[in-house]
Amino acid sequence: MKSIIWSLLLGSVFLLFSTNASAQDVTKTPQTDSTVTFKVFGVCEMCKHRIEEAAKGKGVKTAAWNVDSKLLTLTLDPLRVTLDKVHNRIAAAGHDTYLKKASDAVYNSLPACCRYREIERMEDMTTQNTSVTLQSSSLTTVPDSVFNSIKAYPTSQHTIVGVVLEEDQKGGFKPLVGASVIWLGTTIGTATDSAGVFTIANTANSSRLVVSYAGYQPDTLAVVPTKELKIILAQGKQLNEVKVTAGGRPATYINAYDPFRTAIMTRKELLKAACCNLSESFETNPSVDVSYNDAVTGSKQIQLLGLSGNYTQLTVENLPGPRGLATSQGLNSIPGTWIESIQLIKGIGSVANGFESIAGQINLELKKPVTSERLFANVYVNDFGKTDLNLNLTQKVGKKWATTLLLHDAFLKNKSLDFNGDGFKDLPTGNLFSAVNRWSYDNNKGLMTQFGVKMLEDQKTGGQVTFDPSKHKLTTDVYGLGINTSRIEAFGKIGYVFPEKKYKSIGLQLSAFNHDQDSYFGLTTYNGEQQNFYSNLIYQSIIGNSQHKFRTGLSFVSDQYKEQFNGINYNRRETVPGGFFEYTYSPLDRLDVVAGIREDYNNLYGWFTTPRLNIRYEPIKGTTIRGSIGRGQRTANIFAENNSVLVSARTVNILPATVGKAYGLNPEVAWNKGISVDQKFKLFNRNSSLSVEYFRNDFQDQVVVDLEDPRTVSFYNLNGKSFSNSFQTELTVEPLRKLNVRLAYRYFDVNTTFSGSLLERPFTAKNRGFANIGYEINGWKLDYTVNYNGRKRIPSTASNPVAYQLDVSSPAYVLMNAQVSKTLGKNSNVDLYLGGENLTNYFQKDVIISADQPFSPYFDASMIWGPVIGRMFYGGIRYSLK
Numbered sequence: 001m002k003s004i005i006w007s008l009l010l011g012s013v014f015l016l017f018s019t020n021a022s023a024q025d026v027t028k029t030p031q032t033d034s035t036v037t038f039k040v041f042g043v044c045e046m047c048k049h050r051i052e053e054a055a056k057g058k059g060v061k062t063a064a065w066n067v068d069s070k071l072l073t074l075t076l077d078p079l080r081v082t083l084d085k086v087h088n089r090i091a092a093a094g095h096d097t098y099l100k101k102a103s104d105a106v107y108n109s110l111p112a113c114c115r116y117r118e119i120e121r122m123e124d125m126t127t128q129n130t131s132v133t134l135q136s137s138s139l140t141t142v143p144d145s146v147f148n149s150i151k152a153y154p155t156s157q158h159t160i161v162g163v164v165l166e167e168d169q170k171g172g173f174k175p176l177v178g179a180s181v182i183w184l185g186t187t188i189g190t191a192t193d194s195a196g197v198f199t200i201a202n203t204a205n206s207s208r209l210v211v212s213y214a215g216y217q218p219d220t221l222a223v224v225p226t227k228e229l230k231i232i233l234a235q236g237k238q239l240n241e242v243k244v245t246a247g248g249r250p251a252t253y254i255n256a257y258d259p260f261r262t263a264i265m266t267r268k269e270l271l272k273a274a275c276c277n278l279s280e281s282f283e284t285n286p287s288v289d290v291s292y293n294d295a296v297t298g299s300k301q302i303q304l305l306g307l308s309g310n311y312t313q314l315t316v317e318n319l320p321g322p323r324g325l326a327t328s329q330g331l332n333s334i335p336g337t338w339i340e341s342i343q344l345i346k347g348i349g350s351v352a353n354g355f356e357s358i359a360g361q362i363n364l365e366l367k368k369p370v371t372s373e374r375l376f377a378n379v380y381v382n383d384f385g386k387t388d389l390n391l392n393l394t395q396k397v398g399k400k401w402a403t404t405l406l407l408h409d410a411f412l413k414n415k416s417l418d419f420n421g422d423g424f425k426d427l428p429t430g431n432l433f434s435a436v437n438r439w440s441y442d443n444n445k446g447l448m449t450q451f452g453v454k455m456l457e458d459q460k461t462g463g464q465v466t467f468d469p470s471k472h473k474l475t476t477d478v479y480g481l482g483i484n485t486s487r488i489e490a491f492g493k494i495g496y497v498f499p500e501k502k503y504k505s506i507g508l509q510l511s512a513f514n515h516d517q518d519s520y521f522g523l524t525t526y527n528g529e530q531q532n533f534y535s536n537l538i539y540q541s542i543i544g545n546s547q548h549k550f551r552t553g554l555s556f557v558s559d560q561y562k563e564q565f566n567g568i569n570y571n572r573r574e575t576v577p578g579g580f581f582e583y584t585y586s587p588l589d590r591l592d593v594v595a596g597i598r599e600d601y602n603n604l605y606g607w608f609t610t611p612r613l614n615i616r617y618e619p620i621k622g623t624t625i626r627g628s629i630g631r632g633q634r635t636a637n638i639f640a641e642n643n644s645v646l647v648s649a650r651t652v653n654i655l656p657a658t659v660g661k662a663y664g665l666n667p668e669v670a671w672n673k674g675i676s677v678d679q680k681f682k683l684f685n686r687n688s689s690l691s692v693e694y695f696r697n698d699f700q701d702q703v704v705v706d707l708e709d710p711r712t713v714s715f716y717n718l719n720g721k722s723f724s725n726s727f728q729t730e731l732t733v734e735p736l737r738k739l740n741v742r743l744a745y746r747y748f749d750v751n752t753t754f755s756g757s758l759l760e761r762p763f764t765a766k767n768r769g770f771a772n773i774g775y776e777i778n779g780w781k782l783d784y785t786v787n788y789n790g791r792k793r794i795p796s797t798a799s800n801p802v803a804y805q806l807d808v809s810s811p812a813y814v815l816m817n818a819q820v821s822k823t824l825g826k827n828s829n830v831d832l833y834l835g836g837e838n839l840t841n842y843f844q845k846d847v848i849i850s851a852d853q854p855f856s857p858y859f860d861a862s863m864i865w866g867p868v869i870g871r872m873f874y875g876g877i878r879y880s881l882k
Contacts (some may be wrong), residue, residue: 002491003556004681007467008367014062016313017095017446023043024759026654030742032791033083034075034077034078034802035072035073035074035075035078036073036074036076036083037071037072037073037191038071038072038097038098038193039071039072039092039097039098039422040065040072040095040096040097040195041070041095041096041097041117042065042070042095042114042116042118043067043075043114043115043369043666043855044048044067044114044370044732045068045371046111046370046371046442047067047114047116048065048067048116048350049370049442049444050094050095050114050604051063051065051072051090051095051446052064052065052072052444053093053444053445053654054089054090054092054093054095055072055074055089055090055630056449057081057089058075058081059076059078059079059080059081059085060074060075060076060077060086061076061349062074062075062077063075066190067240068200068201069190069198069199069200070199071190071193071199072097072296072497074086079663082798083099087099087100087191087484090099090102090469091103091106092106092500092502093106093502094106094107094109094502095116096116096117102502102581103456103546104504104546104586105503105542105545105546105549106502106503106546108503108549109502109503109504109505109540110169111499111537113801114798117257121320123191126756129687130862141880142709144399144620154269159762160199160200160201160209160552161197161198161199162181162197162198162199163175163192163197163198163359164176164179164181164192164196164198165314169198172262175192175196175197176196177192177193177196178191178192178193179191179192179196179198179211179212180210180211180212180685181198181200181209181211181516182199182209182210183208183209184208184210184871185211185529187495188200188201188643188695195218196271196514199586202484204366204437205749213389216860218228223410225397230771236466236824237763239256239791246583248739249271250266250732251268251272251740251774252264252265252266252269252285253266254624254678254689254691256680256831257589257616258592258616259351259584259592259594259611259614259615259626260345260350260594260614260626260839261343261345261346261626261676261678261693262288262343262344263330263343263344263345264342264343264344265281265285265341265342265343265344266673266700267339267340267341267575269284269285270336270339270342270393270771271781271816271821271831271833272781272783272785272819273381273783273785273819274336274399274819274833274835274876275337275339276335276336276380276386276410276536277329277331277334277335277336277410278332278333278334278335278336278339279300279302279332280336281336281339282302283313283752283785283817283837284745284772284785284817285344285771286728286730286742286746286768286772287304287344287346287386287728287744287746288302288303288304288344288362288379289302289303289304289765289768290303290331291763291864292305292864292867292868293328293643293644293862293864293870294428294643294644294647294861294862294864294865295424295426295502295625295647295847295848295861295862296424296428296462296463296481296647296848296861297328297427297428297462297481297483297643297644297647298332298427298428298462298478299328299329299331299332299462299643300331300332301328301331301645302331302362302384303764304346304359304750305346305347305359305360305672305695305697305724305748305749306724306725306726306748306749306750306761306764307358307359307724308641308695309327309331310327310636310641311355311358311359311634311636311668311670312357312358312359312360312361313349313353313356313357313358313360313362314330314336314360314361314362314364315361315362315363315364315437316342316363316364316366317363317364317365317366317493317654318353318363318509319491319493319509319511319534320333320532320557321512321514322334322758323356323516323532324515324529324530324532324559324561324637324640325515325528325529325561325563325637326487326515326530326640327460327637327640327641327642328559328640328642328643329458329483329485329517329643329771330508330643332458333412333432333434333456333487334364334434334487335388335406335408335430335434335457335495337366337376337378337390337392337406338366338369338390338392338406338408338436339364339366339367339822340365340366340368340371340372340418341364341365342362342363342364342365343361343362343363343365344360344361344362345357345360345361345363345691345847346359346360346674346695346699347359347360347363347628347630347672347673347674348360348612348614348628348631348632348672349361349612349840350551350582350594350596350612350630351580351581351582351596351598351610351612352536352538352551352553352580352582352596354536354555354557354577354609354632355418355598355600355632355634356631356632356633357632358496358632358634358670358672358697359672359697364517366406366438366585367392367394367406367437368404368438368440368450369394369395369396369402369403369405369438369439369440370440370442371662372392372394372404372727372865373392373394373473373880373881373882374393374394374395374880374881374882375392375393375394375879375880375881376390376391376392376579376878376879376880377390377391377392377393377616377878377879377880378390378876378877378878378879379873379876379877380458380875380876381874381875381876382701382871382872382873382875383412383466383874384412384414384427384869384872384875385414385417385586386410386411386412386414387410387411387412387414388408388409388410388876389408389409390406390407390408390409391405391406391407392404392405392406393405395871397594399444400441400442400443401440402439402440402646403434403437403438403440403442403681404436404437404438405436405437406435406436406437406438407434407435408432408433408435409431409432409433410431410432410433411430411431411432412427412428412429413429413628414427415465416465417869418465418842418848419869419870420611420843420844420845420847422847422848422852423464423465423851423852424463424464424465424479424847424848424861425462425463425464425465426480426847426849426868426869427462427720427868427869428461428462429460429461429462429494430458430459430461431457431458431459432457432458432459433456433457434454434455434456434457434458435454435455436452436454437450437452437453437454438450438452438610439451439452445499446496446497446499447494447495447496448494448495448496448497448858449492449493449494449495450491450492450493450494451490451491451492451493452490452491452492453488453489453490454488454489454490454491455487455488455489456485456486456487456488457485457486458483458484458485458486459480459482459483459484459485460481460483460484460583461480461481461482462480462481462482462590463478463479463481463522463854464478464479464480464486464854466478466840467479467480468480469674472619473520474523475523476523476855478857479522479854479855480522480694481519481520481521481522482518482519482520483517483518483519483629484517484518484519484873485515485516485837486515486516486517487513487514487515487516488513488514489511489512489513489514490511490512490513491510491511491512492509492510492511493507493508493509494508495508497505501541502567503523503537503540503542503546503549504541504542505541505612506537506538506539506540506541507537507538507539507641508535508536508538508776509534509536509537509538510534510537510681511532511534512531512532512533512534513531513532514529514530514531514532515528515529515530515531515532516528516572517529517640517751519643521643521646521647522647522649522855522859523855524566524855525564525566525567525645526563526564526565526566526639526646526774527563527564528562528563528564528639528640528641529561529562529563530559530560530561530562531559531560532557532558532559532560533556533557533558534555534556534557534558535555535556536553536554536555536556537554537555538553539549539551539552540552543629543862544774546586547582547586547587548583548584548585548637549586550581550582550583550584551581551582551584552580552581552582553579553580553581554577554578554579555576555577555578555579555580555600556576556577556578557574557576558573558574558575558576559573559574559575559577560573561573561574561637562774563639564638565652566780568872570639570663572602572662573603573623574604574605575595575600575602575634576600576601576603576664577596577600577601578598578599578601578688579599579600579602580597580599580610581596581597581598582594582595582596582597582860583595583596584636589618590617590619591615591616591617591618592614592615592616593613593614593615593633594612594613594615595612595613596611596612596613597609597611597612598610598632599611600613601634602667604635604661604662605635605661605666605667605742608633608634608669609631610630610631610632611630611631612628612629612630613628613629613630614626614627614628614630614633615627615628616795618660618692619762621676621777622679622680622681623676623677623679623680624677624679625677626675626676626677626678627674627675627676628672628673628674628675628735629672629673629674630669630672631669631671631672632669632671633667633668633669634667634668634669635662635667635668636662636663636665636667636668636703636715638663638665638703638705638715639653641712644707644862644864645707645713645859645862647860647862648712648713648859648860649711649850649855649856649857649858649859649860650707650710650711650712650860651711651712651713652712652713652715652716653713653714653715654716655714655715655717656717663715665703665715665716665717666717667704668699668701668702668703669699669700669701669702670697670698670700670702671697671700672696672697673695673696673697673869674693674694674695674696674801675693676691676692676693676694677691677692677693678691679691682734683733684733684734684735685826686733686735686737687734688731689730689731689733690729690730690731690732691728691729691730693722693726693727693728693729694725694726694727695724695725695726696723696724696725696726697716697723697726698722698723698724699718699722699726701717702722702752702784703716703717703718704716704717704752704753704754706755706797707752707762707795707862708754708755708759708795709799709876710795710796710799710849710860711799711857712795718752718753718754719753719756720756721751721752721753721758722751722752722753723750723751724748724749724750724751724761725748725749725750726746726748727746727747728744728745728746728747729744729745730744731743731744738775738776738777739773739774739775740774740775741771741772741773741774742769742770742771742772742773743771744766744769744770744771745768745769745770746767746768746769747766747767748764748765748766748767748768748769749766750809751766759793759795760793762792762793762794762795763794763865764791764792764793764866765789765790765791765792765812766790766791767788767790767791767812768787768788768789768790769786769787769788770786770788771783771785771786772785772786773824775821779822779823779824780820780821780822780823780829781819781820781821781822782818782819783818783819783820784816784817784818785815785816785817785818786814787814787815787816788812788813788814789813789814789815789866790812791809791810791811791812792809792810792811792865794806794807794809794810794863794865796808797849797863800849800858801858802847804850804858806846806849806863810844810865812867813842813866814840814842815838815840815842815867816839816840817835817836817837817838817839818835818836818839819833819835819836820832820833820834820835821833821834824846827882829880829881829882830877830878831877831878831879832875832876832877833875833876833878834873834874834875835873835874835878836872836874836876837871837872837874838867838869838870838871838872839871840871841871842867842868843866843867843868843869843870844864844865844867844868847861847863847864847868848860848861848874849861849863
């Protein structure tokens with residue numbers, strides 16, 4: 001904070017002299033335009049457009065802002081506009097200058113990717129000071145506090161940050177304002193600002209910087225560029241050579257200033273594993289469990305707070321993601337190479353995002369036309385024969401339009417993959433192809449829009465190794481399954497920020513999709529079609545001042561379901577119009593209270609209310625306490641969400657409570673309460689963090705999936721208690737430079753009433769341990785992850801013959817994954833990676849009950865408590881062009 005204050009003070013003094021000088025020049029030559037350069041804070045290309053458009057206007061002829069240096073260069077007519085007015089324009093757009101600070105209300109209205117203050121604060125807490133090795137001893141006695149000014153300047157990748165100082169006769173240090181910094185042999189350069197600080201983008205054309213200043217002898221500095229560099233230059237007439245090493249941005253971090261406890265998984269985190277699809281994106285995250293649904297379909301599910309993924313709202317850029325009929329296969333359908341970042345909120349979220357969140361919300365940010373690479377290609381192959389091909393293309397169209405095409409093709413043709421030798425393929429063969437074409441438009445006057453289309457074609461064939469669908473489909477000769485899915489989706493967003501009141505905005509979100517699935521499991525058939533339409537209108541502004549903010553709006557969701565299970569039709573139309581209001585009270589920087597309520601009408605269940613409350617409090621710097629409480633409601637889709645039990649000989653029983661509702665069952669309703677504490681501190685003389693959190697979930701209504709009788713699966717409304725308690729603690733430290741360690745422990749207590757008996761939820765481990773170690777050096781990245789999974793309860797199989805009985809609980813086990821990658825090329829645009837999963841080759845041996853007689857009444861492939869497949873190695877190459 002002190003460094004920021006000093007930078008602002010020095011900047012103000014420098015601006016004052018610059019303004020006075022300009023005024024004197026105008027008096028002499030009123031026809032001459034002036035060129036002025038000063039720092040404006042921002043982080044991305046969207047910020048660039050916003051800053052330049054805000055600066056333009058009466059009296060300003062040109063405005064150019066550099067993303068790397070944060071410097072805005074203006075050509076203006078001093079007779080028509082003052083610099084103070086230009087600063088006001090920029091601050092009104094939400095961006096701080098060293099003279100003016102944007103109001104919190106306007107700043108908070110910026111998109112999440114543009115919130116430079118959080119990024120700056122996060123880096124200040126997590127990025128370590130760069131070690132400096134001097135070729136001479138001229139600076140060995142300089143205290144670290146001298147260089148604090150560089151901390152006030154947020155950096156981006158491939159950017160060098162430095163400070164140039166001079167030593168006075170008393171041994172004090174002062175910034176050299178206006179020192180020239182140029183890459184040797186190029187015309188690429190910049191100048192130090194009022195704090196003596198410069199930022200300059202890395203270049204492949206040179207590795208040496210030329211620094212010069214009037215009265216000093218110019219000299220050349222040899223640097224070793226990696227990513228984010230900080231250069232401290234020596235005193236005196238001769239500038240001394242330095243070697244620098246880089247600091248880094250954390251791969252996953254908690255936004256300390258967000259009222260909602262949002263864990264942001266950056267692209268850096270996603271690259272720690274192959275991340276072929278969304279389910280694999282959580283392999284290095286201690287909060288989310290990912291497991292196979294069954295032994296033959298290859299589909300995976302997530303668990304959050306001890307509850308299945310059905311209770312986690314999955315959105316893509318705050319639009320509906322895989323839901324309804326897409327729930328079971330949805331995690332496999334989103335390629336990891338499309339994802340820019342993942343935002344994970346535990347517990348209840350904002351009422352503006354809907355009413356379905358119970359355990360939490362996972363929001364994906366896909367690669368965007370404005371910020372994505374021009375070209376990105378990825379090839380992945382593992383030793384099972386699975387291959388993934390990815391191609392992303394981005395093109396700017398004029399000054400206002402941009403478009404991105406995302407392509408993904410994944411296929412597996414290995415029909416003999418059978419680790420446990422039971423005669424069944426552990427993964428289905430087939431091909432998945434998906435594509436997205438999206439467009440963005442920004443008129444630089446407050447109007448922005450995005451729209452696009454998505455498509456998916458997925459064909460899977462599984463079952464016994466000898467299964468041939470052309471011969472054996474729906475016969476008792478050989479057991480097989482087939483799942484064919486087609487999905488087409490369109491989406492659009494349009495938003496307007498009022499130019500004169502940047503805190504006020506209005507936006508409309510729209511999406512629609514058609515999801516079609518035809519499938520068979522042995523002799524069981526299931527076909528389903530879902531047509532969905534979603535709209536959400538949001539208006540936000542302030543009440544009096546920025547301490548009182550609000551969001552309000554109207555939403556509408558419509559789902560048309562046509563399902564057929566074993567020849568029986570289950571059709572319904574469900575429409576839910578509603579409205580919401582959310583008020584945020586921020587009397588202090590360290591306190592936020594967000595109270596929201598929404599009222600919706602479901603044509604099947606009537607009116608219902610969703611209240612939610614979130615509080616963030618920072619009693620002392622570095623300590624953030626959050627609390628939340630709220631209600632969530634959702635409609636269960638019993639067949640689509642439980643495809644795994646269809647891979648069995650179980651009889652399906654639906655015990656309806658009210659005819660005419662979804663399957664005759666009530667909606668699921670739950671209350672979620674949570675509290676968390678995030679603490680920043682120093683360990684090993686480096687920044688570290690510790691978090692402790694507790695969440696409790698109580699169901700008022702729930703659709704119980706009862707597997708306690710091995711011959712049947714029963715769906716019925718809850719009659720009794722159902723709750724979950726989740727406790728987690730996580731420690732992040734850096735014991736050695738560039739060596740990052742994350743340790744976590746989690747405890748679950750999840751119970752549901754099954755046919756009058758309160759029992760532990762099956763297939764949920766009470767205890768889990770987690771460790772992730774990451775190390776970076778000279779373009780090499782190494783990651784190693786260990787997961788300990790405790791005992792899990794297995795539903796009773798006591799009524800089966802002895803040969804087909806399972807233990808009442810699973811053993812505890814440990815899984816290990818590792819990956820090493822190397823960045824190549826002067827422009828760092830090629831990545832080679834090699835990794836392994838389940839390195840100990842641990843897998844469940846008895847994944848299928850009665851695998852030798854798949855058409856017997858005892859056949860069951862849904863009793864999964866551990867890994868289905870064993871050790872797997874993979875490799876790949878990524879290429880990107882900025």
